[in-house]
Amino acid sequence: MTDAVTNPAQNTGPAPMQPSALTKRRYAAERRFKAYGVGAVAIGVIALLLLLTSILSRGLPAFTQTFIRADIYLAPQVLDPKGNRDRDDIAKVMTFSYTPLIKDSLASLANELKDGPVPQATPALLAGMVSGAANAQLRDYVLAHPDEIGKTVAFEFLANARIDQYLKGNVTRESAAADSKVDPTQLDIADALVKQGIMSKRFNPAFITNPDASENRPEAAGLGVALLGSAYMMLIVLVLSLPIGVAASIYLEEFAPKNWITDVIEVNISNLAAVPSIVFGILGLAIFINFMHLPNSAPIVGGLVLTLMTLPTIIISTRASLKSVPPSIKEAALGVGASKMQSIFHHVLPLAMPGILTGTIIGLAQALGETAPLLLIGMVAFVRDYPGPLPGGLLDPATGLPVQVYNFTQRADPAFVERASGAIIVLLAFLVVMNAIAIFLRQRLERTW
Secondary structure, eight states: OOOOOOOGGGGSOSOOOOOOHHHHHHHHHHHHHHHHHHHHHHHHHHHHHHHHHHHHHHHGGGGEEEEEEEEEEOOHHHHOTTOSOOHHHHHTSOGGGGHHHHHHHHHHHHHHHHTTTOTTOOHHHHHHTBOTTHHHHHHHHHHHOGGGTTSEEEEEEEBOHHHHHHHTTSOOHHHHHTOTTOOHHHHHHHHHHHHHTSEEEEEOTHHHHSOOOOTTOGGGOOSHHHHHHHHHHHHHHHHHHHHHHHHHHHIIIIISOOSHHHHHHHHHHHHHHTSOHHHHHHHHIIIIIIITOOOTTOHHHHHHHHHHHHHHHHHHHHHHHHHHSOHHHHHHHHHTTOOHHHHIIIIIHHHHHHHHHHHHHHHHHHHHTOOHHHHHTTTTSOOOSOOOSTTGGGGSOOOOHHHHHHHHHTSSSHHHHHHHHHHHHHHHHHHHHHHHHHHHHHHHHOOOO
16 A cells, blocks of 8 residues: 555636626626616715705805894884883884984994994985894884883894895895995995994794795795795695595505496506696695685695695505505404404504605605696785684685795895795705604504514
8 A cells, every 4th residue: 555645737627717898897797787776876965965054055145134233212202102001002103213313323333333433324225134024023022112212222134135145155245236236335334333342144934934925025024924834734735635635545455446437446546656746736726726716825725735645655555554454464363253344444444554654754745846737726916914824714814835935036136036045945854854754654663573
């Protein structure tokens, strides 16, 4: 018996197979497809970032406003001639009666500037820097604080749009020289007031709470009426679309006979989900306004139109949620003696509720951002007064948040463009919150089998 010498070269095994030309082309195609996918995602992300950057850069300044502080003497002989401090009597004093009080205060301030940093300052120039809504601001303050009459109070007035835009860097001295709504000397006055701390920018909650304003007072325009109108419409959509959509879905999925009639209904529901929203606006105009004679620009009409638009989305998502529940759960309930109604409402529906709620919230978010149907039913009108409390407020004139954005963009003053971007930020914030709630409910309530 001899010792065998092992040659490593003899135990290397078969040589690895080289990929064929076809395999190489297939691998190359896969790599290209992955590159296309990454490129598509990158383009989408870049476009989204550019969009958000544009909106935020233009819209965030709308949440700040320039204010001018002045000491106002609330002359009792002007504001309360009877001297009884009765709010009803004070309310009879017209808004323009407050103008001399403001001018007197600004005149003394103009004299200080004239003797100091701005020799060209005059009371008229300084008064022109104050918003046209200053009289109404002061009147509202006096009505809320009648005991202040006869005293000198420190009050903050809104600066007009041109001065506000100057401090925000959107108005230059070159543009002011060609603008009839601002004098270059007023810009010098603004710089001097900023140095003295009399004029400053700060957060302006009135942009959220105030109603819309005229084209001559963009600095006083707010979103209050639009937010309340959108809230009323979303309430109507939720109250009507959720029960109707869920009931229709349960009937079609569990009780309706499977024949050509139900097939036609299902096809038309799917088609309605793809119909342009402006078609629902035309339908609402014909039925709710021309036939039923409901008031134009009322939240109830907007809510009904948006309900019709949201129903197909809720029905489709609800049916998908009902189908996702394993049939064995319903069969087990039937096997232990439960009726068909009990098996659906006690077992299937609770398990499908996460998907139903998610679809409902997504449908509401879609309805919140719709503009075209609301334009056709007259909600584009300028609305100054807030709608009343429920239920009567559903018939009062109002507008919606997306329509308010449209209104702002149709006005000539550049300050309204800033406010339109600010309104878009508010609308996006609501949409993000609603989608976050939908994701939270799905993760919190969803069950796996």
